[in-house]
Amino acid sequence: MYSDRVLMQVRNLTVDYVGDHSVARAVNGIDFDIREGEAFGLAGESGCGKSTVAFALARLTRLPGLVSGGEVRLNGEDVLKFDKARLKAYRWNEVSFVFQSAMNALNPVIPVSEQIMDVIETHQPDLGAEGARKRASELFDLVGIPSRRLDDYPHQFSGGMRQRICIAIALALQPRLIIMDEPTTALDVVVQRDIIEQIVELKGRLGFSVLFITHDLGLMIEFCDRIGVMYSGELVEVAPAEAILTNPRHPYTRALGNSFPPLIGPRLRMEGIPGTPPDLRSLPEGCRFAPRCPHAMDVCRSVAPELRAYPELRSEAACHLLN
Amino acid sequence: MIYILRRVAFYLAAFFVAVTLNFFIPRIMPGDPSARIIASFQGRLNDAQVEAIRASYGTTGSLWEQYIGYVGQVLRMDFGISTVQFPEPTSSLLFYGATWTLVLVGIAITLAFLIGTMMGIHAAWNRGGFFDSVFTPINVMLNAFTPAVVALLLFYAFSLQLQWFPLGRAHSTGLVPSWDPQFIGNVLYHATLPVLSILIVSFGGWHLGMRNVMINLLNEDFVILARAKGLSDRRIRYRYVARNAILPQITSLALSVGFLLGGALVTEQVFNYPGLGKFTVTAIESRDYSFIQAQLLLLTMSALVANLLSDIANVILDPRLRKG
Amino acid sequence: MADITHTPPLTLLDRLDEAAIASAAPSQAELMRELRIKGRPGWTSKLPPSLAAFVTNPKGMTGVIVLLGLILFALLGPVFSEYNPQRRAGKPHVAPGYEHVMGTTRMGKDVYTQLAYGGRMSLAVGFGAGLAAALIGLAVGISAGYFGGRIDDVLTFLVNVVLVLPGLPLIIVIASLVDSAGPLVIGIVLALTGWGWPARTIRTQTMSLRTREFILAAELMGEKKWRIILKEIFPNMLSFFMGGLVLGTIAAILAEAALSFIGLGDSNAVTWGTMLYWAQNNMALQVGAWWEIWPPAIAIMLTGAALVMINFAVDEITNPQLKASRKIGRIRRFLARRGRSADVF
Numbered sequence: 001m002y003s004d005r006v007l008m009q010v011r012n013l014t015v016d017y018v019g020d021h022s023v024a025r026a027v028n029g030i031d032f033d034i035r036e037g038e039a040f041g042l043a044g045e046s047g048c049g050k051s052t053v054a055f056a057l058a059r060l061t062r063l064p065g066l067v068s069g070g071e072v073r074l075n076g077e078d079v080l081k082f083d084k085a086r087l088k089a090y091r092w093n094e095v096s097f098v099f100q101s102a103m104n105a106l107n108p109v110i111p112v113s114e115q116i117m118d119v120i121e122t123h124q125p126d127l128g129a130e131g132a133r134k135r136a137s138e139l140f141d142l143v144g145i146p147s148r149r150l151d152d153y154p155h156q157f158s159g160g161m162r163q164r165i166c167i168a169i170a171l172a173l174q175p176r177l178i179i180m181d182e183p184t185t186a187l188d189v190v191v192q193r194d195i196i197e198q199i200v201e202l203k204g205r206l207g208f209s210v211l212f213i214t215h216d217l218g219l220m221i222e223f224c225d226r227i228g229v230m231y232s233g234e235l236v237e238v239a240p241a242e243a244i245l246t247n248p249r250h251p252y253t254r255a256l257g258n259s260f261p262p263l264i265g266p267r268l269r270m271e272g273i274p275g276t277p278p279d280l281r282s283l284p285e286g287c288r289f290a291p292r293c294p295h296a297m298d299v300c301r302s303v304a305p306e307l308r309a310y311p312e313l314r315s316e317a318a319c320h321l322l323n
Numbered sequence: 324m325i326y327i328l329r330r331v332a333f334y335l336a337a338f339f340v341a342v343t344l345n346f347f348i349p350r351i352m353p354g355d356p357s358a359r360i361i362a363s364f365q366g367r368l369n370d371a372q373v374e375a376i377r378a379s380y381g382t383t384g385s386l387w388e389q390y391i392g393y394v395g396q397v398l399r400m401d402f403g404i405s406t407v408q409f410p411e412p413t414s415s416l417l418f419y420g421a422t423w424t425l426v427l428v429g430i431a432i433t434l435a436f437l438i439g440t441m442m443g444i445h446a447a448w449n450r451g452g453f454f455d456s457v458f459t460p461i462n463v464m465l466n467a468f469t470p471a472v473v474a475l476l477l478f479y480a481f482s483l484q485l486q487w488f489p490l491g492r493a494h495s496t497g498l499v500p501s502w503d504p505q506f507i508g509n510v511l512y513h514a515t516l517p518v519l520s521i522l523i524v525s526f527g528g529w530h531l532g533m534r535n536v537m538i539n540l541l542n543e544d545f546v547i548l549a550r551a552k553g554l555s556d557r558r559i560r561y562r563y564v565a566r567n568a569i570l571p572q573i574t575s576l577a578l579s580v581g582f583l584l585g586g587a588l589v590t591e592q593v594f595n596y597p598g599l600g601k602f603t604v605t606a607i608e609s610r611d612y613s614f615i616q617a618q619l620l621l622l623t624m625s626a627l628v629a630n631l632l633s634d635i636a637n638v639i640l641d642p643r644l645r646k647g
Numbered sequence: 648m649a650d651i652t653h654t655p656p657l658t659l660l661d662r663l664d665e666a667a668i669a670s671a672a673p674s675q676a677e678l679m680r681e682l683r684i685k686g687r688p689g690w691t692s693k694l695p696p697s698l699a700a701f702v703t704n705p706k707g708m709t710g711v712i713v714l715l716g717l718i719l720f721a722l723l724g725p726v727f728s729e730y731n732p733q734r735r736a737g738k739p740h741v742a743p744g745y746e747h748v749m750g751t752t753r754m755g756k757d758v759y760t761q762l763a764y765g766g767r768m769s770l771a772v773g774f775g776a777g778l779a780a781a782l783i784g785l786a787v788g789i790s791a792g793y794f795g796g797r798i799d800d801v802l803t804f805l806v807n808v809v810l811v812l813p814g815l816p817l818i819i820v821i822a823s824l825v826d827s828a829g830p831l832v833i834g835i836v837l838a839l840t841g842w843g844w845p846a847r848t849i850r851t852q853t854m855s856l857r858t859r860e861f862i863l864a865a866e867l868m869g870e871k872k873w874r875i876i877l878k879e880i881f882p883n884m885l886s887f888f889m890g891g892l893v894l895g896t897i898a899a900i901l902a903e904a905a906l907s908f909i910g911l912g913d914s915n916a917v918t919w920g921t922m923l924y925w926a927q928n929n930m931a932l933q934v935g936a937w938w939e940i941w942p943p944a945i946a947i948m949l950t951g952a953a954l955v956m957i958n959f960a961v962d963e964i965t966n967p968q969l970k971a972s973r974k975i976g977r978i979r980r981f982l983a984r985r986g987r988s989a990d991v992f
Contacts, residue, residue: 014672021687023675066978069672083988091553104544119552153642337808451975467897467951471908471923472944479932585815589905604909607823615823622816630811
């Protein structure tokens with residue numbers, strides 16, 4: 001399904017939120033790879049920094065956020081160092097984005113045709129308006145919306161249709177990576193299914209990679225090839241989706257798995273994770289999960305564990321328990 | 324369409340409130356209104372003038388009958404006879420003054436809106452930069468300067484000292500109003516300083532309004548998506564951000580019309596400009612109540628029409644309002 | 648769907664190549680130093696957060712200091728004067744000097760004394776009318792937003808009427824019917840016509856607050872409505888109330904000046920507006936008596952400017968996005984030093 005060729009390498013990525021009187025470290029030096037054609041998921045509680053990572057990869061970090069260190073490499077080039085011209089070519093040609101709320105992601109006062117055509121006309125000017133419109137109606141066909149509705153305004157579509165339009169826009173230039181930040185959270189369950197199936201089908205056909213973010217671990221395990229679990233701005237475990245489900249290594253992953261109902265099988269009791277994540281403005285020494293971890297040892301409170309590969313377990317995890 | 328009809332119904336109701344206020348305010352003051360008004364002239368009125376006042380404050384019949392009569396007069400645009408410029412009908416004075424005020428306020432409000440909005444777009448886009456840090460506070464402070472002072476200073480500097488501009492009037496005496504370029508040029512020449520003084524105290528509001536709405540919009544998903552799409556700065560700025568930020572500005576524009584018409588009062592007084600404000604000041608000095616009341620109704624009407632126009636503009640610009 | 652057969656993951660050493668290590672972020676403390684962010688001053692820690700944000704806001708505090716200076720001048724200024732603001736104190740149009748610090752008017756009244764007494768009146772009218780308008784706006788806005796339904800319909804109609812009716816012409820009608828509109832009458836009328844904006848803002852804010860969990864929880868627990876309004880909603884409206892108060896005060900001070908200037912006020916009262924009125928009537932600028940016109944003009948402008956500064960601070964507190972832009976320059980330089988393009992948005 002996916003190759004071993006790495007599309008994007010994220011190294012030592014650090015993102016801070018600059019406050020009036022403090023700096024909150026939302027993402028703390030994380031490393032991971034996204035491979036060609038794979039669906040890579042980022043999981044974690046809200047506020048763990050997963051969306052912040054997604055925005056940093058797309059060079060969309062905005063105030064008061066600041067990517068204060070690290071590299072995001074695409075074929076060896078550092079995305080974070082792109083100048084204006086290179087950045088323009090990077091955007092949408094190589095990475096596109098699907099937002100959580102399709103209602104907010106579409107400009108309410110201009111027709112959707114314009115919102116598809118403008119990106120095509122910007123990046124492929126020789127296609128002309130005529131060609132861009134033709135391409136736009138092809139994209140509508142691709143996501144199953146009648147192209148006669150091209151000139152309608154966003155509010156004239158249903159929630160599911162709007163999200164399909166956003167997907168059509170994301171596919172406009174056939175990018176190699178599509179970042180999907182909670183693409184189905186705002187939709188009801190039935191529509192959610194349809195959309196996910198459609199993404200799976202399009203992904204199989206067009207071969208793009210996906211960075212998938214959701215708080216719904218069940219959905220993520222079903223859709224993604226590999227999953228990175230984030231806690232308080234750090235990656236605590238990266239493993240194939242199946243391993244996350246059947247053989248989680250990190251205590252936090254285990255706790256997270258328990259706090260979601262399984263998709264199949266009997267509904268088990270949902271366990272919340274006791275405690276709250278640390279204050280990102282003044283982080284504790286040692287492992288950030290230690291205060292909430294049922295297995296915390298003395299070493300956990302003084303030395304921060306690093307993400308290490310455990311080939312025999314087919315996973316990477318950052319936990320002293322595994323040594 | 325239903326939206327517009329609802330708004331029209333509201334404006335009619337609001338106009339009715341203004342008419343009713345106009346009717347009752349003089350009557351809740353102690354004593355017979357016409358007698359009070361006549362008394363304030365201390366016998367300087369002739370019989371015809373006394374009769375005119377009696378008629379317009381008709382104290383015959385029950386309060387209800389008086390009210391109906393008053394509403395009828397208003398609807399016929401019959402505001403009685405001016406007691407100062409006797410026997411001119413108040414309405415003809417009113418419309419003469421309104422024409423010149425419209426010239427003044429029309430030019431000033433358009434310029435202020437355009438200049439302020441463009442500056443606001445620029446400041447929001449380069450927020451935290453030099454232009455934003457220096458001109459945003461300065462422009463908004465100008466907004467809090469009293470028009471009286473600004474007008475006096477301009478008048479003193481450019482009319483009295485440097486003598487670049489005339490000392491008053493809407494056009495040179497001896498010129499006959501017409502549409503020829505010479506006359507229009509003359510009118511603009513006379514309007515320059517009054518327009519400038521209204522402009523100086525009003526464009527800062529548009530600057531700040533546009534800037535703040537734009538900055539909030541920069542956080543909207545559709546703007547972030549536009550950035551992610553790699554669209555040109557220009558396109559994002561105008562087609563995605565300013566295009567949406569202009570909608571609340573248009574609503575504020577309409578709401579400010581009433582305020583600006585009131586503000587023109589001071590400017591016209593300083594520059595001796597024959598507009599509604601100048602006539603109103605004269606009417607105040609000579610207690611010409613029929614004129615004072617009529618100017619309120621006329622300005623209310625203008626404000627309501629401005630609001631209706633802004634509603635129509637909003638329907639044209641915002642597809643979400645168009646359905647139904 | 649997950650493909651199980653794949654290459655082993657990279658090791659830690661593969662990851663942390665030299666480039667990745669070189670690009671590491673500074674620590675939080677270093678970053679704060681580089682961006683010149685100072686920790687919260689200790690003495691503000693006991694204050695409520697929005698107040699603490701206000702007292703550490705340079706624009707807001709500048710405004711407060713200037714305004715306090717003006718108020719102090721109005722309160723204490725008369726103490727240093729032996730003259731009566733309404734009586735002849737010297738020859739007409741005496742230039743500023745030892746006898747008359749700011750000179751005299753055409754009527755020979757002492758400008759300094761008038762300025763101080765006038766400040767009392769103008770500031771009292773301005774703040775009184777602004778406060779009253781903001782209070783009416785608060786009451787109407789919270790009621791409309793919280794109770795909804797019929798009450799909201801009626802109140803919203805009233806708010807919209809007050810907003811579309813032109814205020815100044817209405818004041819002229821009322822003031823011209825009263826024999827001489829003293830500062831009190833003008834203040835009351837300004838308060839009655841100026842509450843539309845704060846009411847509208849506070850209604851919108853209350854409506855969005857109304858559906859929040861802590862309000863719903865309080866309702867479910869059977870808390871009395873007026874207690875919910877007082878304990879849960881009112882504290883959240885304080886900054887919007889402050890905004891309404893500041894803007895209302897600016898509007899009232901300007902309107903008072905305008906009304907007095909066109910001769911609608913009681914011309915015997917001493918306010919900054921009537922001082923301008925007399926200066927204009929006496930052709931002060933034409934005869935070169937600049938000291939008759941500048942003091943009230945500057946006083947009004949300073950008050951306006953100070954209130955605008957305070958309003959900037961209130962805006963930044965109610966709308967954090969506005970404040971973030973202050974740091975944009977430092978963030979640009981931070982990125983430039985690291986060879987990274989700065990498309991800060």
